[in-house]
Structure formats: structure tokens, C-alpha cells
Amino acid sequence: MSLCVWLVEDDRDLRATLREVIEVEGYRVITSATLADAQAVLTHAGAGIDLVLLDLGLPDGxxxxxxxxxxxxxxxxxxxISARDDDGQKIRLLDAGADDYLVKPFSVGELLxxxxxxxxxxxxxxxxxxTHYQRNGLEIDLAAHRVALHGETVHLTPTEFKLLARLARSAGQVVTHRQLLTDVWGNExxxxxxxxxxxxxxxxAKLEADSAEPCLLLTEPGVGYRLMEPGNAG
Known part of the structure; x- marks a missing residue:
């Protein structure tokens, strides 16, 4: 099961960028943009969170x-995470229970x-x-957000890519219906x-030679779906 990261960040562009790169690393991400949103998440979904990325300056607190x-x-x-580079503030927050303090701007590599x-x-x-999968001419590069079939780029919708990426991260293993629905669409x-x-x-229809007889995206009846393990053979 994917670890869940809760990203609390009011900057929409930064929030979208961080969400994408964190998901590529295999984490499930939930987001909040305000203090009120964050308080609601704590009330209703906090028990399943494994790590929190918490912006210091939010629009409402x-x-x-x-x-x-x-x-x-x-x-x-x-x-x-904060644009404020103040030693006193860092010390106070670390003493208050924060595990780390990262000053903006920071590299994605350092954050990860x-x-x-x-x-x-x-x-x-x-x-x-x-982050990479290859079999039977299908190539998935999660970091580059690219899918190709026999060298030709395949255009997927955001949801199609997210579903394929979730299966690719567990290639060779069955992923249950419940886990796929939770990780791609959400708990609800x-x-x-x-x-x-x-x-x-x-x-x-986009990736199989014969969609009626799939050899890559397999159904495990009553359980879930499986993407064949990487390799060159069919």
C-alpha cells in the first residue's frame, strides 16, 4: 500500500508541482490550501497520513x-516548508515537534x-x-510523464496516466479494486x-495489440488488475 503524504501549501502552482513529483515517487498525496482545509482533513482523514509537508504561511493562519x-x-x-529563513523560528518549530524545516526555494531532490x-x-x-517500465514495446517513464508504444508517444488522459502509473509501480503484482480506486480517485x-x-x-484500447485478449493489462477476477512484470518477452 502506498504511503500517504499530506501537502499543506497555499501556492497553487507549487502545490501542483510538488504533488506531481511526489506521486511519481510512489506516494499517495492529499492536499490542503488553507488552515481551515487542514483542520477538516485532520478531523476526517488524518489517521491514514504517513508524512506531512506543512507550509508555515497560510492565507487564513x-x-x-x-x-x-x-x-x-x-x-x-x-x-x-517556508520562505522565512529565521534561525529563531526554526528552533522554535523544531522544539515544538517538527522533524525538519526546509527553506524555499528548495530543490525537489532535497525535499524527497x-x-x-x-x-x-x-x-x-x-x-x-x-519510475520506469518496459515490456512488449510499451515504455512508461513516470518521471517524464511519458508513455510510448513501439517508439510512438501514446496520449493518455490524466486519469488514464494516473491509473497506469499506479499499476506500473506494482508491476507483476495484483492491485485490488479498492486500492486502485483509493489511490487514483480517492477514498470516497x-x-x-x-x-x-x-x-x-x-x-x-490504446496499449494492447488486441484489447479483447490483453497480454499486458490483466484482470484478476474478483480481485483487481495487474500489469505484467517488466521484460522483453510476451
Whole structure:
């Protein structure tokens, strides 16, 4: 099951960029843009969060208030992100329970490394992210957000790509209907298995030589779906 990262960031462009790169690393991401949003997430979905990226300056308050709530209720790693480079503030927040403090602008590589460190310090076992897949002429490059078939780019919708990427990260393994629906559409869609049938049909039409007899995107009846393990053979 994918680890869940909660990103609390009010800058829309930065939030979208960070969400995309974090998802490429195999994490499931939920987002909030305001203090009010964050408080609602804590009330309704906080139990499943594995790591928090928390912007200090939110439009309706300070991220420090979210940190205080988290530390009263949960022992989850928290990385503060802020444009404010003030040693006193860093010390205060670290003393208040933050695991790390990252000053904007920062590189994506540094953020991902600090996330891995924070998770390891809490005893979470991490596996290397799968970012590339190749078999039978199908090539998936998650980092570049590119899918090609026999060298030709295949154009997927955002949802099609997200579903294929989730299967690629677990290539060779069955991913249950519930897990796919949760990771691609969200917790509120776990009963909507017709979404999976529709989108799997669309993916097969674009990626399989014969969509009626798929050899890459396989159905495990009553359980879920599986993308064949990487390799050159069919």
C-alpha cells in the first residue's frame, strides 16, 4: 500500500508541482490550501497520513497551528516548508515537534531526500520507487510523464496516466479494486468499480495489440488488475 503524504501549501502552482513529483515517487498525496482545509482533513482523514509537508504561511493562519494539533494527536513526521529563513523560528518549530524545516526555494531532490530521512527516523521501511517500465514495446517513464508504444508517444488522459502509473509501480503484482480506486480517485470512490472497468477498457484500447485478449493489462477476477512484470518477452 502506498504511503500517504499530506501537502499543506497555499501556492497553487507549487502545490501542483510538488504533488506531481511526489506521486511519481510512489506516494499517495492529499492536499490542503488553507488552515481551515487542514483542520477538516485532520478531523476526517488524518489517521491514514504517513508524512506531512506543512507550509508555515497560510492565507487564513499559520501552519504552526496545524503542527500543534498534529503533535497533540499523532506521531507522524512533519516537515515545515517556508520562505522565512529565521534561525529563531526554526528552533522554535523544531522544539515544538517538527522533524525538519526546509527553506524555499528548495530543490525537489532535497525535499524527497528529507522525506525519506524523516520516514526512516520513524521506523518506516522504504522501497525504491519504480519510475520506469518496459515490456512488449510499451515504455512508461513516470518521471517524464511519458508513455510510448513501439517508439510512438501514446496520449493518455490524466486519469488514464494516473491509473497506469499506479499499476506500473506494482508491476507483476495484483492491485485490488479498492486500492486502485483509493489511490487514483480517492477514498470516497471505493465502491465505484465501474470507473475501473471504463478506464481499463480505454487503456487496453490504446496499449494492447488486441484489447479483447490483453497480454499486458490483466484482470484478476474478483480481485483487481495487474500489469505484467517488466521484460522483453510476451
Amino acid at each position: 499559520e501552519g504552526e497551528a496545524v503542527l500543534a494539533l498534529l503533535r497533540r494527536e499523532r506521531n507522524v513526521p512533519v516537515i515545515m 531526500a528529507r522525506m525519506r530521512v524523516a520516514l526512516r527516523h520513524r521506523g518506516t521501511r522504504l522501497q525504491a520507487a519504480v 470512490f471505493v465502491e465505484h468499480t465501474h470507473y475501473l472497468r471504463l478506464y481499463m477498457g480505454q487503456l487496453r
